[in-house]
Structure formats: C-alpha cells, structure tokens
Amino acid sequence: MKNGSVRNIKKEVLSNDWYTLNKMTFEYHREDGEWEKQSREAYDCGDGAGILLYNKNKGTVILTKQFRMSSYLNGSDDGMLIEVCAGLLDGDSPEDCIKKEAIEETGYKVEQVEQVLEAYMVPGSVTQKLYLFIGEYTEAMRISEGGGADYETENIEVLEYTFDEAMKMALSGEIKDAKTIMLLQYAQLHKIMM
Numbered sequence: 001m002k003n004g005s006v007r008n009i010k011k012e013v014l015s016n017d018w019y020t021l022n023k024m025t026f027e028y029h030r031e032d033g034e035w036e037k038q039s040r041e042a043y044d045c046g047d048g049a050g051i052l053l054y055n056k057n058k059g060t061v062i063l064t065k066q067f068r069m070s071s072y073l074n075g076s077d078d079g080m081l082i083e084v085c086a087g088l089l090d091g092d093s094p095e096d097c098i099k100k101e102a103i104e105e106t107g108y109k110v111e112q113v114e115q116v117l118e119a120y121m122v123p124g125s126v127t128q129k130l131y132l133f134i135g136e137y138t139e140a141m142r143i144s145e146g147g148g149a150d151y152e153t154e155n156i157e158v159l160e161y162t163f164d165e166a167m168k169m170a171l172s173g174e175i176k177d178a179k180t181i182m183l184l185q186y187a188q189l190h191k192i193m194m
Contacts (some may be wrong), residue, residue: 005029019045039064044127049098050086051133052183054163059193061166062106062137064178065157066148071176075121082159083177086130094131102135107146107192110135116186121178132183136191137146 008027017020022042027035052167053062087101095113102110117132140144149156161169163184169175170184187193 005036007035014041019043028080041125042127043125046088046090047094047129047131047133048086048088049094049101049133050084050183051098051102051110051113051135052084052187053102053106053110053135053137053139053181054187054192057138059162060160061163061174061184061187063159063161064105064110064146065159065164066154076176080174081177082180084180084183086179095133097133098131098133101182103143103146104149105146105154105156107144108137108141109143110137110141112136116190117182119179119182130179132179132186134183134187163187 006026006028008025010025012023012025013020014023020043022044023036023039024042025039028038030036054060062085064085065080065081067079068076068081069079071081085098085102085105087097087105089097092100094115098113099110102108113133113135115131115133117130119132120126121128121130121131146156146158148156166175167184167188170181175181175184
C-alpha cells in the first residue's frame with residue numbers, strides 16, 4: 001500500500017440545500033505506515049468554468065461585478081466582487097458552459113475559446129474544479145446587454161477595462177477573485193494582449 005492511500009470512506013450528508021455539504025470519515029495511510037482515522041467536511045457545489053474575454057485591438061477585457069454573500073460575510077464592505085464571467089457546468093462540457101455563460105452574463109457570443117488552466121480553488125474543503133478559458137471578443141459579438149439569467153437572480157454589472165487597469169486593480173487588491181487574478185496573470189505571462 002502506498003503512502004497517502006485512503007480506505008474505509010464513509011459519507012454523511014450534513015446539508016443539501018443550495019449545494020451539498022458532506023462529512024467524510026476515512027482512514028489515511030501515513031508515511032510511517034500507520035493508518036490514521038480522519039474526518040473532513042467537503043462542500044460540493046459542482047464544477048465550473050470561467051473566461052477572460054479580451055480585445056487585442058482595444059487592449060481591453062470584459063469583467064463582471066456582482067454581490068457575493070461569502071465575501072460580504074468575510075469582510076468585504078458591500079459584498080461586490082469584480083470577476084471574470086463564470087458559471088457552473090450543470091451537465092454541460094466546460095466549453096459549452098462558458099460560451100453559454102458569456103452570453104448570459106456579458107452579452108457577448110464568443111465562438112472561439114481556449115482552455116488554458118484547470119484549478120481547485122479551495123481544495124481543503126470544496127470539491128469544485130474550475131476550467132479556465134480565454135476568448136477574444138469584438139463589439140460585433142455583443143448580442144445583448146448581459147447581466148445574468150433572470151431566473152438565477154444574479155444582477156450582474158458588465159464592466160470593460162483596459163488590460164493595464166485590470167492588472168493594476170488585481171495588484172492593488174480591488175480585484176480579489178482568485179480565478180480572475182489567475183487569468184489576468186496568464187494573459188500577462190503569455191503576452192495575450194500584445
């Protein structure tokens with residue numbers, strides 16, 4: 001048996017409201033060869049996808065702004081976060097999901113997207129994996145105002161910043177969302193805007 005193996009996994013559902021909170025009890029095989037009983041809670045909200053929409057000619061990116069209760073509870077004055085467009089897969093492929101979310105949230109219909117990263121954002125307690133994309137937009141691709149699906153009560157504000165402004169906002173802490181910071185850094189490192 002290799003180190004890091006687990007056995008005797010037991011799952012207890014603690015909450016199944018908006019998403020599912022499970023208590024996982026298991027035995028973990030330590031480096032010293034001993035089996036150690038452990039217990040962890042794991043929040044399952046489903047996998048998701050996010051996209052940085054960029055326009056090379058204008059040197060701009062499209063971001064969104066919406067209320068997030070979790071950030072409000074953890075010290076954000078108004079709970080509003082500036083983020084890349086994102087959403088849950090809900091049975092779609094990551095690519096189909098992000099194309100749909102781009103229309104719903106930003107109003108832009110992008111056909112060409114490129115997956116550039118996969119990441120677990122909070123691996124200590126959340127099962128979610130994010131598939132992160134980039135995609136180029138033009139004004140001709142705007143087919144609606146965006147703002148989110150009415151049935152999801154998202155109330156999303158669509159924002160357009162220069163890439164340099166967005167990077168400064170990430171560095172100053174005005175943008176605090178991890179997936180957004182990761183995609184902005186990816187774009188900078190790979191010279192997407194050049």
